[in-house]
Amino acid sequence: MLxxxxxxxxxxLFADIPSAVRAGEWDVPSPLSEQExxxxxxxxxxxxxxxxxxxxxxxxxxxxIPSVVGEVIGRSEFATSYTPYQPEVSQGTLxxxxxxxxxxxxxxDMEVATxxxxxxxxxxxxxALMACRVTRRSRVAVSAGxxxxxxxxLETYCSGPGVEVVTVPVDLSExxxxxxxxxASGGLDEVACLVAAQPNFYGQLEPMRELADAAHGEGALxxxxxxxxxxxxxxxxxxxxxxxxxxxxxxLGIPVSFGGPYVGLMAARMASVRQMPGRxxxxxxxxxxxRGYVLTLQAREQHIRREKAASNICTNQALMALAATxxxxxxxxxxxxxxxxxxxxxxxxxxxxxxxxxxxxxxFGGAYLNEVVMRVPEAARRHAALAEQGIVAGHLxxxxxxxxxxxxxxxxxxxxxxxxxxxxxxxLEATR
Amino acid sequence: MSVAEAxxxxxxxxxxxxxxxxxxxxxxxxxxxxxxxxxxxRRAVRFPGxxxxxxxxxxxxxxxxxxxxxxxxxRLPEVSxxxxxxxxxxxxxxxxxxxxxxxxxxxxxxxxxxxxxxxxARLPGLAESHPLDPEALSQGSLELMWLLAELLKExxxxxxxxxxxxAGAHGELTGMLMTRAYHRANGDSEQRTKVLVxxxxxGTNPATATMVGYQAVTIPSNARGGIDLxxxxxxxxxxxxxxxxxxxxxxxxxxxxxxxxxxxxxxAGAIAYMDGANLNAILGxxxxxxxxxxxxxxxxxxxxxxxxxxxxxxxxxxxxxxxxEPFLPRPMPVLAEGDPDEVRANAWAGRSTSEARxxxxxxxxxxxGKVRSLYGNFGMFVxxxxxxxxxxxxxxxxxxxxxVLAANYLRVMLHDVYDLPYDRLSKHEVVxxxxxxxxxxxxxxxxxxxxxLDRGIHPPTIYFPLIVEEALMVExxxxxxxxxxxxxxxxxxxxxxxxxxxxxxxxxxxxTTPVGRLDEAAAARRPDLRHRxxxxxxxxxxxxxxxxxxxxxx
Numbered sequence: 003m004l005x006x007x008x009x010x011x012x013x014x015l016f017a018d019i020p021s022a023v024r025a026g027e028w029d030v031p032s033p034l035s036e037q038e039x040x041x042x043x044x045x046x047x048x049x050x051x052x053x054x055x056x057x058x059x060x061x062x063x064x065x066x067i068p069s070v071v072g073e074v075i076g077r078s079e080f081a082t083s084y085t086p087y088q089p090e091v092s093q094g095t096l097x098x099x100x101x102x103x104x105x106x107x108x109x110x111d112m113e114v115a116t117x118x119x120x121x122x123x124x125x126x127x128x129x130a131l132m133a134c135r136v137t138r139r140s141r142v143a144v145s146a147g148x149x150x151x152x153x154x155x156l157e158t159y160c161s162g163p164g165v166e167v168v169t170v171p172v173d174l175s176e177x178x179x180x181x182x183x184x185x186a187s188g189g190l191d192e193v194a195c196l197v198a199a200q201p202n203f204y205g206q207l208e209p210m211r212e213l214a215d216a217a218h219g220e221g222a223l224x225x226x227x228x229x230x231x232x233x234x235x236x237x238x239x240x241x242x243x244x245x246x247x248x249x250x251x252x253x254l255g256i257p258v259s260f261g262g263p264y265v266g267l268m269a270a271r272m273a274s275v276r277q278m279p280g281r282x283x284x285x286x287x288x289x290x291x292x293r294g295y296v297l298t299l300q301a302r303e304q305h306i307r308r309e310k311a312a313s314n315i316c317t318n319q320a321l322m323a324l325a326a327t328x329x330x331x332x333x334x335x336x337x338x339x340x341x342x343x344x345x346x347x348x349x350x351x352x353x354x355x356x357x358x359x360x361x362x363x364x365x366f367g368g369a370y371l372n373e374v375v376m377r378v379p380e381a382a383r384r385h386a387a388l389a390e391q392g393i394v395a396g397h398l399x400x401x402x403x404x405x406x407x408x409x410x411x412x413x414x415x416x417x418x419x420x421x422x423x424x425x426x427x428x429x430l431e432a433t434r
Numbered sequence: 435m436s437v438a439e440a441x442x443x444x445x446x447x448x449x450x451x452x453x454x455x456x457x458x459x460x461x462x463x464x465x466x467x468x469x470x471x472x473x474x475x476r477r478a479v480r481f482p483g484x485x486x487x488x489x490x491x492x493x494x495x496x497x498x499x500x501x502x503x504x505x506x507x508x509r510l511p512e513v514s515x516x517x518x519x520x521x522x523x524x525x526x527x528x529x530x531x532x533x534x535x536x537x538x539x540x541x542x543x544x545x546x547x548x549x550x551x552x553x554x555a556r557l558p559g560l561a562e563s564h565p566l567d568p569e570a571l572s573q574g575s576l577e578l579m580w581l582l583a584e585l586l587k588e589x590x591x592x593x594x595x596x597x598x599x600x601a602g603a604h605g606e607l608t609g610m611l612m613t614r615a616y617h618r619a620n621g622d623s624e625q626r627t628k629v630l631v632x633x634x635x636x637g638t639n640p641a642t643a644t645m646v647g648y649q650a651v652t653i654p655s656n657a658r659g660g661i662d663l664x665x666x667x668x669x670x671x672x673x674x675x676x677x678x679x680x681x682x683x684x685x686x687x688x689x690x691x692x693x694x695x696x697x698x699x700x701x702a703g704a705i706a707y708m709d710g711a712n713l714n715a716i717l718g719x720x721x722x723x724x725x726x727x728x729x730x731x732x733x734x735x736x737x738x739x740x741x742x743x744x745x746x747x748x749x750x751x752x753x754x755x756x757x758x759e760p761f762l763p764r765p766m767p768v769l770a771e772g773d774p775d776e777v778r779a780n781a782w783a784g785r786s787t788s789e790a791r792x793x794x795x796x797x798x799x800x801x802x803g804k805v806r807s808l809y810g811n812f813g814m815f816v817x818x819x820x821x822x823x824x825x826x827x828x829x830x831x832x833x834x835x836x837x838v839l840a841a842n843y844l845r846v847m848l849h850d851v852y853d854l855p856y857d858r859l860s861k862h863e864v865v866x867x868x869x870x871x872x873x874x875x876x877x878x879x880x881x882x883x884x885x886x887l888d889r890g891i892h893p894p895t896i897y898f899p900l901i902v903e904e905a906l907m908v909e910x911x912x913x914x915x916x917x918x919x920x921x922x923x924x925x926x927x928x929x930x931x932x933x934x935x936x937x938x939x940x941x942x943x944x945x946t947t948p949v950g951r952l953d954e955a956a957a958a959r960r961p962d963l964r965h966r967x968x969x970x971x972x973x974x975x976x977x978x979x980x981x982x983x984x985x986x987x988x
Contacts, residue, residue: 003916007842007843009842012839015838016838018859020690022693023720024720025719025721028589030589030826030827031826032827033825033826033829036550039554039823040554041784042823043553043819045785046559046560046577047557047558047559048559048574049559049577050572051570053567056564056567061566062564062566066479068478068479070518070519078526078532078534079526079531079534080526080531080744081742082531082533083530084537084539084745085742085744086744090887090949090951090952091530091887091892091944092528092529092744093948094526094528095529097525098525098744100963100965101469103964104469105508107964108508114961114963114964115963120806120811121808123807124604124807154804158611158763158805159805162607162611163646233508234507234508235498235503235504237502237503241505250807257561257562258562258565259560259561259562259563259812259813260560260564260572260809261565261809261810262811263600263812263813272961282961283963284961284963285957285962285963286962288951288952289953290949292462292464292950293462293464294949294952296952296957298954299961304603304638304640305898307641308637308641309644309650311637313641314603314606315601315604317601317602317735318745319746319747320747321741324744328522330510331478331510331521332479333479334510334513335512336477336512340481341481347484347489348488350488350492350495353492354491354492357494358491358494368496369496370496371498389567389568390570394564394568420485420488423487
């Protein structure tokens with residue numbers, strides 16, 4: 003091949019790199035055979051201690067992932083293809099994204115959903131920026147009940163174009179219900195949107211319709227950040243007036259995997275589709291009149307519009323969107339409802355059992371879904387003591403607001419066993 | 435559901451006529467939508483009922499107020515596990531993929547993704563590691579991230595790495611936000627409003643600049659395909675925040691004036707950003723950090739072989755110079771206790787360091803903040819780490835050597851039949867032009883791409899970079915055999931001959947694919963972006979907006 007190319011050596015192929023900037027020595031270890039590299043990865047996996055009992059959620063949830071979901075996303079034809087620029091040989095990816103968009107519209111009761119985003123936090127941030135484009139305003143209001151990680155990402159994204167972020171407080175008072183107060187949102191003047199989460203970070207159920215009305219009263223959009231499995235039982239955002247919906251799709255068949263890859267969901271109204279960021283797949287016909295699918299409305303996108311694009315997003319999370327599609331298909335409407343109801347039932351079991359044992363009490367009044375803030379005396383010490391035994395007593399809220407000292411955010415899912423709750427109670431008893 | 439007629443799919447992929455859900459119109463489909471296979475009460479997965487203990491203990495707890503409950507269940511499909519699996523397997527059959535076809539999609543580095551990487555990412559000890567588990571329980575995940583960052587430093591010559599960005603474009607955003615934070619710290623952010631991008635750049639570069647509030651200014655290329663140094667120098671000034679340059683460029687050319695470029699940018703007080711999309715060409719040969727760049731994003735899904743997944747997930751870590759280090763996103767995985775040299779040496783030997791403790795450092799007061807929830811696409815880190823360790827120092831060098839050799843081989847084997855606007859040594863890819871075929875025979879690059887499909891090969895990237903007329907951007911990668919490359923050469927030569935002898939045959943292509951050419955203009959004119967159930971009236975039309983051009987693909 004070197005002869006064909008007309009060079010004497012491989013080094014000649016790099017003759018165009020000026021000698022002054024050629025790479026120096028590096029410290030990269032020697033190659034490993036498959037058995038050696040497996041041993042190395044097994045070593046790292048074993049350095050983790052996967053808890054035997056965990057009530058940790060706070061944005062990433064352990065749910066049953068049906069075996070068939072792994073089978074679908076493991077298919078080479080999905081995993082080793084790329085963005086469907088050649089639709090004639092990408093109908094598998096394109097149709098699955100069209101099905102994904104349809105499923106997300108159906109879950110959220112919205113008119114249009116994108117092909118996916120990096121995660122829930124970036125989808126939320128992009129939703130806020132989209133609201134700025136739609137309303138031509140440059141302030142956004144964010145509920146303090148939004149996952150703090152999402153708030154940080156949103157602040158970073160807004161710092162780009164210089165969009166101001168105002169926080170709408172949550173009632174953290176003793177006996178309060180831990181929700182966003184629409185009346186306290188006096189700062190909605192001239193905002194592009196109000197962003198609020200259902201359930202909120204504390205697991206509490208927000209008065210979404212009132213919040214939407216408050217936003218609309220100021221000419222602002224309402225951005226609802228939702229948890230997708232909850233939509234089997236909770237009001238769909240479209241029914242309470244959400245203009246844009248953003249969500250983390252991880253609970254839909256994706257492992258917690260130390261934070262990613264996950265999948266961001268975004269849905270909106272058709273009236274604002276041209277302001278949406280990210281890829282969209284549409285149905286059309288081929289030359290013979292057969293139904294087929296293509297990337298569409300690409301005039302919003304960076305590879306056509308360059309600096310005038312709605313976003314710089316290019317790659318989305320197609321394989322994770324496929325996982326969500328396969329998951330929602332596998333569980334169906336009754337399965338998703340069972341997941342939501344079992345998670346709610348076990349969360350009530352958990353909270354009730356902790357209260358009955360005199361170990362903890364609910365920090366807030368009001369209604370919650372499958373995650374609940376409990377006040378536990380000396381929470382930090384006991385959380386750490388339990389972790390040593392492989393029991394993760396939820397998420398310690400110590401880094402948040404001072405009002406939430408000595409509180410734990412505990413999540414239950416359908417995988418939470420009665421025995422897990424019993425073990426938590428015993429372990430907490432032992433640390434009194 | 436109104437569709438009881440959905441037939442069993444024709445596995446040949448030819449499709450069968452049936453009455454679709456939309457308006458009772460006859461339509462031929464290759465594979466019905468999953469919704470069209472739904473039958474009431476069918477299901478794949480079952481869950482246990484709630485336990486007695488839960489019912490009793492929970493009775494003291496508040497339920498969900500009726501006003502917050504949903505009144506109509508979402509119409510998810512109801513199918514058996516077998517029907518579902520067949521549906522998705524049949525969809526899979528409609529895709530081309532690296533594991534089936536040569537896929538020389540330029541700029542995307544469609545190399546083989548070794549399966550041991552998948553094995554590693556699915557290890558329960560990693561896949562079930564919760565991102566908010568106490569650090570004491572997550573030492574393996576944290577060590578893996580720290581080690582990967584160490585390796586990326588070595589590969590790139592940068593002093594610090596953030597793994598957080600989820601994709602290349604996300605890494606660009608991170609880099610531009612850090613650029614602005616840097617200028618703010620210097621007190622001249624207000625006046626630095628422009629970001630320079632060469633005309634050969636990826637569309638994400640100018641789009642990213644806009645997202646950060648910068649004005650993108652295009653710098654022309656010179657006749658040799660490099661950046662026009664005079665134009666660059668003329669554009670640089672106290673109003674410029676950064677230059678974003680792809681090197682090797684999207685023309686597959688190494689910028690041989692790179693020293694002058696970096697020096698000029700630095701002299702102007704601007705940040706030198708390198709788009710690292712094409713790192714696959716220069717492993718062990720050029721380290722951007724060492725050469726003086728301030729920041730670069732990696733595409734782990736390109737260079738380090740994590741699967742492209744039909745369009746993600748990717749991962750776009752950034753490497754930075756000392757002057758940008760304080761602004762990196764937080765948190766950063768750090769070695770909180772232990773000697774880094776010892777920890778590295780032990781890990782390279784497959785051993786743990788007992789006294790090492792890894793942590794997430796949130797205490798970064800000048801950080802731009804977070805660009806993504808949690809820490810990034812960890813599953814991609816596992817695969818990339820596995821890949822780098824498998825290849826090692828010698829393997830990484832060989833990757834670039836073989837990738838560059840393959841691209842140059844295609845260049846010399848095809849340059850007599852397709853125009854080559856920049857006939858120079860190639861790096862990872864070579865960009866041909868189909869202008870001769872267009873002028874002489876009326877066969878466009880799009881037609882050529884469709885003819886390639888009929889020959890069982892995924893076409894190159896077409897109509898990009900924008901500065902090449904009728905561009906065909908070919909990136910063979912290092913993982914293809916000489917026989918595959920020769921087969922591709924034969925196919926491309928045959929198509930060039932056919933373009934001359936029977937151009938209409940090419941314009942009819944593709945004829946062997948599951949569907950033929952699709953009406954993209956109609957798709958944009960009347961957006962149909964979701965399945966319509968029988969009881970849904972047609973969704974509102976999208977308002978008239980920017981007309982969609984006949985989309986060139988990039």
